[in-house]
Every structure is written in structure tokens, then in C-alpha cells.
Amino acid sequence: MKAVAVIPGKPNSVHLREVPTPTLEQVANGRGVLVKVLRVGVDGTDKEINAAEYGAAPPGDDYLILGHESFGRVEAVGPKVTELKPGDYVAATVRRPGSSLYDRVGLYDMTTDDTYFERGINLRHGFLAQYYVDEPDYIIRVPDKLKQVGVLMEPTSVAEKGIVQAYEIQRRLRVWQPRRAAVLGTGTLGLIAGLLLRLRGLEVTAFGRTRRPYKNAELLEEIGVRYLNTAELSLTEASKKYGPFDIIFEGTGFSPLVFEAMEVLAKNGVLVLVSVTGGDRKAEVPADKINLGFVLGNKVAVGSVNANREYFELGAKDLCQAELQYPGWLAKLLTHPVRGLESFSELLKTLTEGKDVIKVFCEVAPL
Ligand code: BGC
Ligand code: ZN
DSSP states (O other): OEEEEEOTTSTTOOEEEEOOOOOGGGSGGGOOEEEEEEEEEEOHHHHHHHTTSSOBOOTTOSOEEOOOEEEEEEEEEOTTOOSOOTTOEEEEOSEEOOSSHHHHTTOGGGOOOSSOEEETTBEEOOSOBSEEEEOGGGEEEOOGGGGGGGGGHHHHHHHHHHHHHHHHHGGGGSSOOOOEEEEEOOSHHHHHHHHHHHHTTOEEEEEESOOSSOHHHHHHHHTTOEEEETTTSOHHHHHHHHOOEEEEEEOSOOHHHHHHHHHHEEEEEEEEEOOOOOSOOOOOOOHHHHHHHHHHTTOEEEEOOOOOHHHHHHHHHHHHHHHHHSTTTGGGGOOEEEESGGGHHHHHHHHHHOSSOSOEEEEOSOO
């Protein structure tokens, strides 16, 4: 079958190649699920992998099949699979378990191992191919009615995890009633986080660096999220006017902003950090003030990476709710379809050079 791969360690090595088609028998105990890939989204991580800043090939191979944001349809299942059947629309989780305590109970997104396994990213092949095979434990059913937007499942799961982590932590407060949330960054993840927070009934303010007219600002307003441009109003100024924020969801990866967020976070508030920063930036911060504010305000900051199947399942439910509450909104995030695996170079190019890009994705096969 055809697959889009890179040679990890070699910059700009993305290419189309012929690889063996996976088979059901590859999975032990009759538990294989063969999935025909329909759509695969790409994001900054794919860009970094192609730039050889990140990513590793599975042991024994010198190439890595790209793609971690998958959507597909079950083609065949092994004799011991009861959870799924041919024809089901599905998305797959990205990480696979290592050996820590957390990995052993399904919380592989919380691994304490130094090595982690992620399909399409680290040590495991991804989904940007015609087919993949996996165990049903890592495959989540997506309702047929969501098929048009099913490729958003993976980024949604990442936002879900960050928000659920915040609520879990805040059970310490017994009576926590968050009112105001801030979302930093208005790319795909920020837009989805804004949506999920709106579905939970919060007043949401999103911050971006782009001046209006800005498509993402309009999209946010359609779901009742206030958009502010940080060039016009800083986070600190804005939180005096519209805050304080009980939850801040940081999705920009601009690390100095993390410390500004720590400062403006409400008393008893929670700051969720979800953006991976590859760089080595240094910043001067008001350390005493931040520390004092955290202590006197009982504040929390939490990092959140990846997502296990619980968050994919929650994601599927919330995407359904979103379709009911804001019909047609999710589809507007799918701005840049790229037809066919053969167009792999256009895929990554669109990500960097496209105009008004929200989600770039490959249409591997028709829905
Ligand atoms: C993916 C996550 C992954 C993270 C770190 C992100 O782009 O969406 O699933 O855990 O990169 O590799
Ligand atoms: Zn990603």
C-alpha cells in the first residue's frame, strides 16, 4: 500500500513510499482491527518531524509513516473482536502503552517512562497510509453523523484532556463554580478548547496575535467567545477588564505568556498548559510576585499531553453536542483539504503557507 513517510533525522525527507499492507494477523489473539484510512489531519508536530526536530522510526525501520490525527472506517475485524464491526467509522488514539504503572491501567498519556510510543510521531508508524491495523482498545467509534468532522477527533481529545484535568484538580475546592475562562491561542486547539468550554457554560475570552478581520475571531464569536488581539490589549490588561479567569488554557507555545498567565490567574484558579515548546527560550519573570500570588491564591498550574481513549470518547460526545448546539460550526474548521496521499508535499506546504489555515488534512479516500 501507499504511505507518506519521513526519514527521521533527515530534514525535509517527506515522501510517498510503498510499504507492506498491514494484516489482521499482525495482532495477537484474534484481536486485530483493519481500518481503511479516510482522512488524516496534520499539525505543527508533523512539520517538526519533517524538519527532523522530533520523531523516531519504529525499531527495525529507517522510515516513519507520518500522521497521528486519523479518521477511518473499519474494513475487517479478527474473530475475537466484539467492540467494532466492518463499516464503523473510527478514530485511533496516538500513544501506545509503555511499562509504568499508569501505562498498565490504560493511562498511557500519563506515562512516567522516559520513552513513549506515539503512532506517527515516536517509534510507531502513523496513519497517513491507505490502511492501518490495531487493537480495538485503541480505536474509538465515531457516530456516522459526525463523519464529515471526524478528523477533528484527535485534536479534540487533547483539548478534552486538558479541560478534564482542570476539573479533576478543582474537586479539591468542593464547590468550584468556574465562570470565566481564557484561551490563549486561536489555532485549531484553541478554537476547540473555546468550544468545549462554551459547552460547559463558561464565559470564554480567547486571545490571539492576529488583527481583525480574522476568520478565527469570527468563528469564535459565532459560538459566543470574545476574541481579543494581544497587540491591542495584553492579557494582563484584559484580565482587569474581563477577568479574573478561573481557568486559563494555554495553547500558544509562547512560553513567556505562561508566566503572565500565572500572574493574572484568579485565586483558586487553574492554568492548563498544553503546548509543546521545542525551543530554548529564556525569559525574565516577576518571580516573587508569581510565587506570592500562587501561595496566597491557592493557584494551580498543570501540564497536559496527549489523550487516552476516555478523552476520545468524551470528544465524540462533545462533537455531537456541538453539532446540535452550533450546527455546521465544526465543518468550518476544515479549511484546507488536500486530495490523495500523492499530494503529500502540498499537505505540509499548506500548513506553513496556506491562507486562513485552520485544519489542513489529507483526503486519503472518499468518506
Ligand atoms: C499530538 C499528541 C502528542 C504530542 C507530543 C501532539 O501533536 O497531538 O497526541 O502526544 O504531539 O508528541
Ligand atoms: Zn498533534
